[in-house]
Amino acid sequence: MDFIGAYSWPNLRYLLQGFWITVQVAGLSILFSFIIGTVLGTVRYTRVAFVSRTVAILVDAIRNLPLLLIIFFIGMILPQAGIRIPTFWAAVVGLSIFEGAMISEIVRSGLVSVDKGQIEAARASGLSYMQTLRHVILPLALRRMSPPMVSQFISLIKDTSLAIIISLPELMRNVKILSGSSFSYVIPALVFASLLYFTLNYSLSLVAKRLEARQI
Template sequence: MDFAGAYSWPNLRFLLQGFWMTLQVAGLAIVFSFILGVVLGTIRYARIPVLSTVIAFIVDTIRNLPLLLIIFFIGIVLPQTGLRLPVFWAAVVGLSIFEGAMIAEIVRSGLSSVDKGQVEAARASGLSYMQTLRHIILPLGLRRMSPPMVSQFIALIKDTSLAVIISLPELMRNVQVLSGSSFAYVIPALIFASLLYFTVNYSLSLVAKRLEARQT
């Protein structure tokens, strides 16, 4: 093991560039998957005829597919049909679709957990179904689903490493490249990458625990 060589500034900068790519992909995927998940989860909860059934089928199908397969399909298969996305956006789209489906189920469960009495009281006060959904159900549901949603975002950050299959220059891809230049760099590079992942994910786990504590 060559820690001194592996941790030279050029090598560290190379790994940090990969980590920055990881954070960019994860950040965009978190935003897009949250929006997608809230929309799909709300539609499923609302039980809109036909539409809710179609959405439920799509969400359940995506949730039961490997994320690696989705990224592979978007980044490698689609370009062969003429629909080519830059590697960066292929990773963002793949992660957003998969995590959006996972969040949709969290949203549906969170909305379903809202006490029926509160919903009935809102309707009795003269609010329409959509007003009740917007002003009562969604705010209460989002508070309750915050901890599992943060946990899902932690999983998303770790899942960015799967984009290595489409050669996205994220952290694990750069670890792979650096390790390929010298076998002595393998363990030091993996240790450094582990520390970066741990720092971000542990910080988010603390946020999830704090949000969960507020629910009790």
Template sequence: MDFAGAYSWPNLSFILQGFGVTLIVAGLSIVFSFILGTILGILRFTRFPLLTQVLAVIIDLIRGLPLLLIIFSIYIVLPQIGIKLSPFWSTIAGLTLFEGAMISEIVRGGLASVDRGQIEAARSSGLGYIQTMRHIILPQALRRMVPPLVSQFISLLKDTSLAIVISLPEIMHNVQILQGHSPNYVIPALLLAALLFFAVNYTLSIIARKLEARRI
């Protein structure tokens, strides 16, 4: 093991640059998947049997596929029909699709946990469905969804490493490149990568616990 060589400024900068890509991909995927998951979750919560059943089949199908397969398929298959995405956007598209399906179930469960009596009371007071959802149901549901959402976001951050299969220059890809330069760099580089992932994920878990304690 060569810690001095692995942590020399050029190598250290290379690893941190990869982690920067990881954070950007994770951040954009979190935003997009949350938007997609919220929309799908609300649609599944509505009382339209045909719509909810169709969405349930699609969401279950996506959730049942390996994320690695989804990312690889987007990168390889879409160009066959004229849609070519870079490794960066292929990863974001795959994570958004997969995590959006996961988040939709969290959103649907959060909405379902709110007492139906509140919906009926809001509607009887003259509020429309959208107003009821926006002002009465969603604020309560979102507070209950915080812990599982943060857990899902932590999983998303870790799942960015799967993009190594399409050569996205994220942290694990850069660690692999360092291995090619010297096998003695592998363990130090992996230890640093693990520390960086742990620091971000542990911070997110602390935030989730504090938000949950405040809600209680």
């Protein structure tokens, strides 16, 4: 194991460049998956006959597919059908779709958990159903579903490594390339990557613990 050689500035810079790609993909995927999940979860909660059932089937189908398959399909199969998406955005789209489906279940469960007495009180005060949903149900549900949602975002960050299958130059792909240049770099590169992932995910886990403590 050559830690000194592996941790030379050019090598560290190369790994940090991959980590920056990972952070960008994760950040955009978190944003888009939150939007997708909130919309789909709310639609399922409203129980609009045909729409809610269709969304439920779609969400269940996506949740039961491997994320790796979704990323591979978007990044490798669609281009063969003439639909070309840059590798970076293929990873973002794949992660956003899959994680959005997962988050939609968290949102739906959070909405269902809101006490019906509060809903009835809001309706009795003259608020319409949509006003009650927007001003009463969603704010209350968001507080309750924040901890599990942050936990899902942590899983999303770790799942960005699956984008290696479409050759996205994220952290793990750069680790693989650096390790291929010298076998003695394998352990040092993995150790450095582990520290980067741990720092990012542990920071989010602290946020999740703080949010969970507020619910007690």
